[in-house]
Structure formats: structure tokens, C-alpha cells
Amino acid sequence: MSIGIIGAGQLGRMMALAGYPLGMRFTFLDKTSDTPGAQVGDIVLGDFTRSDDIRRLAEQVDLLTYDVENVPVEALKSAAGDTPIHPSPALLGIAQDRLTEKQAFAEHGMATAPYRTVDSLVDLRAAIDELGMPAVLKRRQLGYDGRGQRFIRQAGDIESAWEALSGAPLILEGFVDFDREVSLIAVRNRSGEMAFYPLSDNRHEEGILRLSIAPCADRTLQTQAESQIRSLMDAFDYAGVLTVEYFEKGGELIANEMAPRVHNSGHWTIEGAATSQFENHLRGILDLPLGDTSPRGHVAMINCLGQMPALADCIRYPDVHYHDYGKAPRPRRKLGHITAVRPDRASLDSVVDELLAVVRAAEATSAEC
Ligand SMILES: Nc1ncnc2c1ncn2[C@@H]1O[C@H](COP(=O)(O)OP(=O)(O)O)[C@@H](O)[C@H]1O
Ligand SMILES: [Mg+2]
Known part of the structure; x- marks a missing residue:
């Protein structure tokens, strides 16, 4: 094949x-x-x-x-x-525009941040009057890793945000004062079989994912996310991996965005789950039986940004795995990741602290050069 x-x-x-x-x-x-x-x-x-x-x-x-x-x-x-x-070009098109993406979320019972479309400075001021501040102005298309968006905290930020982003269709979102950000990696095969990984807890730094930890949530939240995504995937006769990023606030899920593909917040599944998101994506698009999505323990994935840490400094820890994508170093560029698997959350947290120190030290050295 x-x-x-x-x-x-x-x-x-x-x-x-x-x-x-x-x-x-x-x-x-x-x-x-x-x-x-x-x-x-x-x-x-x-x-x-x-x-x-x-x-x-x-x-x-x-x-x-x-x-x-x-x-x-x-x-x-x-x-x-x-x-x-595969996956469905129809859902790909919907996910490419933050407006149609939010409309699709609403159709499948998923809460979103309040929003208004913005095509002029007049629209922006009206939207701010309705949604209040803080708010986030975003390009509807082609944003990633926090690019193409500006936070508006006070009236003085309105014009500069408009100047930075105008020229493309925009959307203003009400600011969600979330407790944390989580994502769910789901997979469906062409015959309609579905499987779901446990929610992962995602920490961003300057708009870029730094750390994902899974599993991170109780059954209630997991079941809620699964039933929403099940409905979305069935509606599009979807095949492959679909990722939904959520804000979690007061025990409720608010959908932020989706990616109709494998996702950075699912890299932990390579060594941390019975079947990786990558293998399950292939199984899904080829209509093969899906693999077990159970975690192998408590798992963390750390992104390496701008500079890879030394291999030996990372793999000297047991059940820690190193992935170097072979990309040229550039400031803040995703060059690789490190995964740690541990039997309990406390021992995971302690190895994550040590690995984060190793990763940050390497990044700091390169930033000085
Ligand atoms: N409405 C919002 N309220 C609060 N924080 C937000 C909001 N929208 C985005 N953010 C923050 O900015 C990050 C990047 O925004 P996101 O919409 O996910 O765009 P990207 O395509 O760059 O990932 C989010 O992970 C979150 O931390
Ligand atoms: Mg995002």
C-alpha cells in the first residue's frame, strides 16, 4: 500500500x-x-x-x-x-476558518467562546462593546502557534490589534479565563469504528505548546468530549485522527479549535499508549481495525524549541524517549520532543521537572550564541 x-x-x-x-x-x-x-x-x-x-x-x-x-x-x-x-476534505475546509469551525462546534453541541466576525475597525469597536475586554482578535485563517492573533486588554490596544491583523477576515473572541487547556485525540476508521485517547493537559509558552500530560481528566469530562467528537466524526463520515483543543473552565469544556490530523499534543502516544496516534491514523484511513488507545502509565511530552538538548542528557533516564526531527535550528522552532512514561503521577512530575531543566538549559545556551 x-x-x-x-x-x-x-x-x-x-x-x-x-x-x-x-x-x-x-x-x-x-x-x-x-x-x-x-x-x-x-x-x-x-x-x-x-x-x-x-x-x-x-x-x-x-x-x-x-x-x-x-x-x-x-x-x-x-x-x-x-x-x-482522508481525512475528509469537507471537515478540513471547515477547520480552516475559525468562523465555520465554531459553527460546526455549535451544531454538535460544543460550547465555544462568544465571538463576532470583524471586517472593519467599526466592526471591531462594536464587537468589543458587546463582548467586553479582555478579548482576542484572530485571523480567521492560517493561524498557528499563536501567530495571527492579538490580545486586547484595554481600549488602547484596539487600534494596534486592528493594524497588525487587518487585510484578512478576522474574528473577535471573548477571553476565556480557563483553568487549563486540554485536547482529545480521536480516531475513526472508514467503517465507523472509533477510539479515543485520554484527554491531555497542554501547557503553552508564548503561544507554543511546551508540555502535554496524559491522562489528565476524570471520566465525566472524557465522556463529554468523546460524545461531542463522535457526533462530529460521524456527520462527516470521517476517517483518520481528529484533534479537538478545549479550554476547561469550572469543570466545563469550551471548544477552541480542531485539527483534522495527527497533533502535537498526541505525540506522547508513540511510547505512552498501546497504539500511537500515527499508527491509528493510518489504520483509520486504510479502514483497518483500530488499535488500543490505553495509556501505558502517566505520560509527558516536552517540546524542544530552537535547540535540541544533548541525547545522552535525556535518555539516561529510564523510559524516556528522544525524538529529533532533523530540522535546522531556528529560534522557537519545534525541532523535536521528549517523552517520559512513569507508573504514577508523582514520579512523572519529578522527571518532568528534571527534563524541563535540561531542555531549557540547552535552549538558553543557543539563545546566547
Ligand atoms: N478566547 C481565548 N481566551 C483565552 N485564551 C485564548 C483564547 N484564544 C486563544 N487563547 C490562547 O492562545 C493560544 C493559541 O490560540 P489558538 O486559537 O489555539 O490558535 P493557534 O492556531 O495559534 O493554536 C491558545 O492555546 C490559548 O492559550
Ligand atoms: Mg491552538
Whole structure:
């Protein structure tokens, strides 16, 4: 079975690494061969926003999937021809716009932050009057890792936020004073079988994920999230992994955004769950029976940003695993991650403290250079 992955980033690379033992073969589409995927699979050089380039990939493979969220849906559909694409391009299109994403959440009984669309400074002022401050102004499309958004805390921030973001459709969201951020990684196969990983607790630093810990929640919250996502996936006859990011406030879940793909907050599943999100994504899109999503204990994943720590400093701890994506260092860039598995939460917390110190020390050294 030959699989084409649009985008050759670390997500595609980890997908391929999970699929080789199952007898699958991988070809990536990306602009350069200096990408994590190109180190582990064939590459078709091209632009994933161009139909012709996607077609060149589609012609070589049995099935298409993607590791990037901004593939234009029309180009994707017209290029694919008879080659199946999973996950659902329809849900991909919805998730690409924060407005349609919130509307889909509402249709499936999921609470969201209050919001207003904003297309002018007049709209923005009116929206602030209605939603109050603080609030968050966001580009509706193409945001990631906290880019394309501005917090508005006082009247003096309104114009600067408008100037920074105007020129694209915007949305103003009421600020959610959350207790924490959690995400759920779900998977469905083409026959409709579904499986869910335990919710993970996600800590961000300057808009970028730093740490995920799972499992993190009680049965009530888990069941609530699962039933919402089950309804969403069934409605789109979805296949593959779907991730939903939530704010948790006072024991309630407020949906923030979704990603119709494998997700950074699920990297802990590689060594921390019976079956990884990457293998389950492949099982889902190929309509194979899904794998067990049970955690192997208490698991943490730490992102390495801008500089990798030394391998030996990390793997000297038992059941700690090192992933270097093979990317060139750049400030704050996601270069790799480290996973720790422990039998109980207290011993996990203590190894996380030590690993975070190792990771931060390496990052600080590189920042000084
Ligand atoms: N309405 C909000 N209220 C409070 N914090 C928010 C809100 N929206 C975003 N944030 C914070 O900013 C981070 C990034 O926002 P998000 O919408 O997830 O965009 P991105 O696509 O960059 O991940 C969130 O993880 C959260 O910490
Ligand atoms: Mg996010």
C-alpha cells in the first residue's frame, strides 16, 4: 500500500515511521527535500497549494493524506482524481476558518467562546462593546502557534490589534479565563469504528505548546468530549485522527479549535499508549481495525524549541524517549520532543521537572550564541 502525504513535516515523518512496519510505503509532497519527511521517504518536489503538484503525487500513490492544515480544499479535490483523500476534505475546509469551525462546534453541541466576525475597525469597536475586554482578535485563517492573533486588554490596544491583523477576515473572541487547556485525540476508521485517547493537559509558552500530560481528566469530562467528537466524526463520515483543543473552565469544556490530523499534543502516544496516534491514523484511513488507545502509565511530552538538548542528557533516564526531527535550528522552532512514561503521577512530575531543566538549559545556551 502506497500512501501520499501532502507536506513533509515532522507529523508526516512520524506517520511514515509508524507505517513502515505495517508494510506501507510513503511519498511526500513538499517544496524542498530539506524536510523531516524527505529523510524517511520519497519526495515529490512541488507546492501543496497547486493542483498540478498535488496531482503528480496522487498519480503515484493509492491514497492521499496530509500533515498540513492549509491545503486549499478545491485544489485537493480536483487534483486527487480517483485517489481517495482522508481525512475528509469537507471537515478540513471547515477547520480552516475559525468562523465555520465554531459553527460546526455549535451544531454538535460544543460550547465555544462568544465571538463576532470583524471586517472593519467599526466592526471591531462594536464587537468589543458587546463582548467586553479582555478579548482576542484572530485571523480567521492560517493561524498557528499563536501567530495571527492579538490580545486586547484595554481600549488602547484596539487600534494596534486592528493594524497588525487587518487585510484578512478576522474574528473577535471573548477571553476565556480557563483553568487549563486540554485536547482529545480521536480516531475513526472508514467503517465507523472509533477510539479515543485520554484527554491531555497542554501547557503553552508564548503561544507554543511546551508540555502535554496524559491522562489528565476524570471520566465525566472524557465522556463529554468523546460524545461531542463522535457526533462530529460521524456527520462527516470521517476517517483518520481528529484533534479537538478545549479550554476547561469550572469543570466545563469550551471548544477552541480542531485539527483534522495527527497533533502535537498526541505525540506522547508513540511510547505512552498501546497504539500511537500515527499508527491509528493510518489504520483509520486504510479502514483497518483500530488499535488500543490505553495509556501505558502517566505520560509527558516536552517540546524542544530552537535547540535540541544533548541525547545522552535525556535518555539516561529510564523510559524516556528522544525524538529529533532533523530540522535546522531556528529560534522557537519545534525541532523535536521528549517523552517520559512513569507508573504514577508523582514520579512523572519529578522527571518532568528534571527534563524541563535540561531542555531549557540547552535552549538558553543557543539563545546566547
Ligand atoms: N478566547 C481565548 N481566551 C483565552 N485564551 C485564548 C483564547 N484564544 C486563544 N487563547 C490562547 O492562545 C493560544 C493559541 O490560540 P489558538 O486559537 O489555539 O490558535 P493557534 O492556531 O495559534 O493554536 C491558545 O492555546 C490559548 O492559550
Ligand atoms: Mg491552538
